[in-house]
Amino acid sequence: MATGNELIASGDYIKHHLQNLTYGQNPDTGVWELAHTAQEAKDMGFMAFHLDTLGVSFVLGVFFLLFFYRIGKKMTADTPSGAQNFIESIIEFIDENVRGSFNGKNPMVAPLALTTFIWIILMNTMDLVPVDWLPYLAQQVGVFFGADPHHVFFKVVPTTDPNATFGMSIGIFFLILYYSIKEKGAGGFAGELLFHPFGKMMLPFNLFLEGVNLIAKPVSLALRLFGNMYAGEMIFILIALLPFWIQWSLSLPWAIFHILIVLLQAFIFMTLVIVYMDMAHQKDEH
Amino acid sequence: MNINLTMIGQLIMFAMFTWFCMKFIWPPIVAAMDERKKRIESGLIAAERGLSEHKEAQQKAQEMINQSKDQAAEIIANAGRQASTMVEDAKDVASQEADRIKTHAQVEIEQEANRARNELKDQVSDLVMQGVNSVLAKEVDAKVHKDMLGKLSQTL
Numbered sequence: 001m002a003t004g005n006e007l008i009a010s011g012d013y014i015k016h017h018l019q020n021l022t023y024g025q026n027p028d029t030g031v032w033e034l035a036h037t038a039q040e041a042k043d044m045g046f047m048a049f050h051l052d053t054l055g056v057s058f059v060l061g062v063f064f065l066l067f068f069y070r071i072g073k074k075m076t077a078d079t080p081s082g083a084q085n086f087i088e089s090i091i092e093f094i095d096e097n098v099r100g101s102f103n104g105k106n107p108m109v110a111p112l113a114l115t116t117f118i119w120i121i122l123m124n125t126m127d128l129v130p131v132d133w134l135p136y137l138a139q140q141v142g143v144f145f146g147a148d149p150h151h152v153f154f155k156v157v158p159t160t161d162p163n164a165t166f167g168m169s170i171g172i173f174f175l176i177l178y179y180s181i182k183e184k185g186a187g188g189f190a191g192e193l194l195f196h197p198f199g200k201m202m203l204p205f206n207l208f209l210e211g212v213n214l215i216a217k218p219v220s221l222a223l224r225l226f227g228n229m230y231a232g233e234m235i236f237i238l239i240a241l242l243p244f245w246i247q248w249s250l251s252l253p254w255a256i257f258h259i260l261i262v263l264l265q266a267f268i269f270m271t272l273v274i275v276y277m278d279m280a281h282q283k284d285e286h
Numbered sequence: 287m288n289i290n291l292t293m294i295g296q297l298i299m300f301a302m303f304t305w306f307c308m309k310f311i312w313p314p315i316v317a318a319m320d321e322r323k324k325r326i327e328s329g330l331i332a333a334e335r336g337l338s339e340h341k342e343a344q345q346k347a348q349e350m351i352n353q354s355k356d357q358a359a360e361i362i363a364n365a366g367r368q369a370s371t372m373v374e375d376a377k378d379v380a381s382q383e384a385d386r387i388k389t390h391a392q393v394e395i396e397q398e399a400n401r402a403r404n405e406l407k408d409q410v411s412d413l414v415m416q417g418v419n420s421v422l423a424k425e426v427d428a429k430v431h432k433d434m435l436g437k438l439s440q441t442l
Contacts, residue, residue, distance in 0.1 A: 024291075045290065048288065048292070054299070064303075077319075108304075110312060111311065115303050164293075166296075167292070167295070168297070
């Protein structure tokens with residue numbers, strides 16, 4: 001599938017595939033523009049957007065919401081039809097998980113879990129689209145607008161961009177903080193950080209331990225998803241370097257295996273979100 | 287793999303999607319599912335009730351059948367008894383009637399016999415009188431001996 005990229009050496013090919021389409025402020029000129037090279041994108045620092053990550057995840061999210069919204073509007077309590085059955089089985093699955101792990105009372109947790117689950121599945125599923133298709137399409141569009149094809153980057157899978165996974169996990173982190181303070185009170189939450197697990201005498205140690213525990217939640221959440229999807233994407237790219245007639249023998253098994261990872265990672269993310277929300281809602285557990 | 291504003295964008299997008307899901311997607315779906323659950327539940331309860339009602343009705347019907355059987359048997363027994371009494375009565379009436387007719391007939395026969403006998407007596411006495419007259423025409427005065435002859439004819 002390396003057609004059109006023969007001129008790029010395999011190392012460049014991989015790098016090209018792992019580079020986001022970056023729109024940001026050029027530090028030298030101060031102009032907002034698309035980065036032409038990886039170095040340029042890096043130099044833009046924090047003041048930049050990954051258009052591919054944002055675009056793909058936005059389209060997928062809107063697709064998910066519209067699909068569910070349309071069917072949710074036509075919901076009947078009578079015999080459900082095909083699409084409604086599909087939606088209901090997902091809702092039931094999520095609901096079951098939330099009921100199983102979440103003991104508090106918060107109408108936000110189940111929709112949060114649903115959004116997390118489906119959105120991550122959709123974003124991960126982009127990994128199963130052959131690695132060159134969408135970047136090639138993007139290249140053609142870029143060329144149409146007069147861009148140098150080698151400078152049109154397009155990273156299809158949003159979850160292989162740590163920005164996407166950290167964006168979600170930081171959202172979760174805020175929710176953890178918010179509900180911890182809301183449910184336990186500021187004092188209760190501070191007490192949990194300061195006096196657990198070893199009482200007043202070990203206060204600094206407690207704070208360190210609980211602080212790490214707290215910070216580790218969003219970090220591990222984001223890195224786990226990112227790492228898994230990045231590794232999977234990487235292997236697809238490596239397989240794409242092989243001669244085209246042998247690629248299927250590796251990409252097919254890996255894709256089948258990857259379906260499992262796609263679902264599993266989304267499920268793990270969702271479950272952990274539910275568990276973290278449950279922990280934030282628990283009062284005086286010890 | 288640069289961390290940049292994309293992260294903030296993703297965070298905002300995530301928040302918006304979750305909010306939309308919570309506001310417009312989750313409630314109607316769950317409401318419809320709950321509604322169905324309730325319907326199924328009430329349907330099952332109704333079915334159960336229907337079943338027990340059916341059973342009860344069957345029991346009642348059986349009872350009624352038994353009752354009416356008993357009643358029918360009673361009626362039949364009554365009717366039998368009544369019939370036999372009627373037959374008895376009829377027999378009584380008939381025998382009484384027969385007795386009456388018999389006595390009546392006897393009376394009539396007796397009367398008839400008496401009349402015949404009287405007639406016969408009269409005729410015999412007449413005959414006797416004629417014979418006696420013809421024999422004793424000259425010797426006996428009919429007027430003188432009429433009483434005597436009358437007494438005689440009465441003793442016959």
